[in-house]
Amino acid sequence: MAVADQPTRMFGQAIKRREDPRLITGKGNYIDDIKLPGMLHAAVVRSPYAHAKINSIDTTAASQLPGVVAVFTGADIAQEQNPLPCAWAAGGVQNNVNTPRALAVDTVHYIGEGVALVVAESPYIAYDAMELVEVDYEPLDVVVDAEEATREGAPQLHENAPNNIVMHWTCGNQEAATQAIDSAEVVVRQRIRNQRLIATPMETRGYVARYDAATGEYTEWMSSQAPHVHRLLLAAFVLGIPENKLRCIAPDVGGGFGAKIFVYAEMAALLYAAKHTGYPVKWIESRRENCQATAQGRDHITDLEVAGTRDGKITGLRVHTYANLGGYLSTIAPGIPTTLYGRMVSGVYKIPSIFVDVKGVYTNTAMVDAYRGAGRPEATYAIERAVDLFADEIGMDPAEVRRRNFIQPEDFPYDNGLGMLPYDSGNYEPTLDRALELIDYQGFRREQEEGRKNGRLLGIGVTSYVEVCGVAPSKWIGLMGEGWGAGLWESANVKVHLTGKVNVTTGSLPHGQGHETTFAQLVADELGVPYEDVVVEHGDTQGTPFGYGTYGSRSAAVGGTAIYKSVSKIKEKARKLAAHMLEAAEEDIVFENGKAYVRGAPEASKTIQEIALQASVAYDLPQGMEPFLDETTYYDPPNCTFPFGTHICTVEIDPETGKVNVLRYVAVDDVGNVINPLIVDGQIHGGIAQGLAQALYEGVVYDENGQLLTGSLMDYSIPRADMVPHYELDRTVTPSPVNPMGVKGAGEAGTIASGATVSNAVIDALSHLGIRHLDMPYTGEKVWRAIHQQ
């Protein structure tokens, strides 16, 4: 292991995650592990109707059940709390914001919306009492499809949103795109659907709320990706209390995939229950509730029009999308199909004329918001399907079409003409070349041709992608029309104690990404202390500086940079103090690998531990220097970062059953510099699994009454280990110029690329049968029908 005088860099080392021994041996501390004296248990009575008026709620029988402490309704809580806020009013959302309350008051808008909260001495009693709450519903007409919801005569969800429109947003140049399409040699049109997904973190949501009547302070433990944001939104918007009267704590978080970014009704309801019962109250979401009531992802209907020349140049792209946002707006919902989708729809290609038109729509379904990739998987799916359709139309190899349209290295920073920030850096072709080489593209094409003669259905799919992460410059996301209601910087505090041990507190919030390891690697390097001496703390609004949380693959690029800068400040102070200790001039002091010495005389050095001791005991400090090494940074990034890469997979389809078998999966990603390759590979693996699962297995199904038919893991297929292939990974490294570490972000790349990759492979396997497109997921039956309808 690295010691102070051993200059092995931790940056780039594939060390195992230090959080794993505790997490995989059952010693983690999740919400359900929290047990407080006198703690009560809550259960939420949920609507069995997708759209209904609540005529009355009778809680008498439930309240009388022994062991029940209280039963609250929406009307009770509405006297004290406001609706949840929508924090990202992107795309012109203004007067038609409709957000949920802690519990519905007079109307329910989707199956599973909470209408009453039962609080009891045990969860068993709470579940018994739920059955005794009598709700008189008056069912209303239901609409679940986003396009249908906008039609004349469709059921209306909210008075302030005529035709159920949340927002109608456009970007790009409509005139230019129209002209490009009208005058093109080739135009391909296709409707595609990007189906709705359930995020399915292994740990469902859960909260424990406590109220201290003596001080008027609330504490809430929450399975959350962004506890500081939750504190802010709950205190300032929902409860109307000073922010410093609420403390939010996220202990170990068992996955989120975006779904735990948001403020939820149960968070608010529990705070109310804790205050009004006088006891701590716990609520743990069941898997069924997770399927019904936790925000979901994707759900786009898109009409693609791609124009180009017969020699493979794409000249125009027009995209019309209906984005289903569900019964209400979740916390950042409007920003996903606009900023993070519409502005990224051109992908890795230099397309002269593009126009994107997005309608956000209310329907009687669960809310839709950010889910791993958030907008970019949808954008990648749209453009990568478009490129394959175009290639098919002109009879050119799809890999070659990609190559002919790539943005070139000299084009960076690149403005895509869609109002996105300039792409920071990139070199796309090497990722394509490497991926083609790894998969032996030509060899597979020959095998495919041979196989087809014998009735084998072999396919190969290529996706080159770029995504935006490391979000975001506050000025851009908040001020310049993107509608984000706050900043998106990160903060970090670094302390070097008297003993030389280091504490890092970060506002970013790991829920599976391994921050405790990666950030310690970073600090160990920069400060020159042993990796083991660095402890990374997070998750408690009382103990950590404000942070916006972990999502959008931003933790290394934004949160990591804040740490880096705090360490730089510590090094600066250490140099000053070392100059004093070595009786030398400050400008002659070099700080390197944890030691400060006079340039040219490294034998007489002061270690960072010695300097920390001196700074702490403070007997002898330079004039005016404060004791202790303790620095905080608030870092607002100047730009986002734009990872990219190429994924290729091969599939074979069983013609008799339609079952798709993935043969090989190759991913060549460029996420900038890599701090810990093991963690990055893990992120890519998990990411690929999620996108591949969208292509092959997952998909929410509501029936026409808004009943959720995929309401459990018996019906909703998430990928298991035996359902994903072996992954073959490689990388190119194009450092980001945006931050001093040159990192981009790796949390979502896999998901962003893999859905389109598998999709293109499946359709390629069927293309000789005249099949141009199929919507995901490619279930056996769907593929079998496609084959046999030809």
Add this chain to the structure above:
Amino acid sequence: MYPSDFEYAAPTTVQEALELLRQNPEAKVLAGGHSLLPAMRIRLMSPPLLVDIGKLSELKGVRADGGVAIGALTTYHDLEASSELAQRLPVLVECASNVGDPQVRNRGTIGGSIAHADPAADMPAVVLALGAEMKVVGPNGERTISADDFFVDMLQTALEPGELLTEITVPPMPEQMGAAYEKFKHPASGYAIVGVAVMVHRGADGNVSDCRIAVTGAGPRAQRARAAEDALKSGMDVAEAAARASDGLEYIGDISASEEYRANLVRVLTKRALTRAMEQLR
């Protein structure tokens, strides 16, 4: 996901278990609990008493004499690990190893699967194809039910209230026997969208002398594909027989598979299972 209140008893003798069931008509037998407990957790079932038969060790294990007798409480794992079965009825090993995951196979029992009669469960198809018999003991003593009569409807069997399934017996098999199980898994549940178990015997004349084909998943219960059986016995080849496998069956269609697709799977899996079973004939 919390069940309603229930009582729990763990009798140590079959008589004691039967007595408890007689006194509590609403009680449920608890074997591995891997179908019962999930149903209780979502309150689809709320039995006031669980009679845990886990201590009835006489219901566990595989015995071979002329045929093979399998105790109702034998777990999938024990089926997989049984050398007797590996030798004499490998199709049962194959089927057991196709159920769920290791945790499920460590707890779930063959008797529980058969008594529960889930329309998508694996074991019912295999015991039906093997022509097994179910030994049952109840308030009126012992009786035997053939697999053909056992599976009545969705989650319904010929078991009477208060009866306990104790043993599954498979009759002695001729030397020239082949059997196989083919399953198309539901990607979410891992149960069978369709599963097909086949058994073929060859007579001294070299022709197929007996054939039983049983289908699970397609309809409300495990069913024989008699049209295909007859076709094979009448001398048709595997492809021709398999093409008839979907005839005359009852079907269920749902979001995971339509009736038409299930019928297709019945034909395809029958062909594959028959092909493998025929290869085992020497």
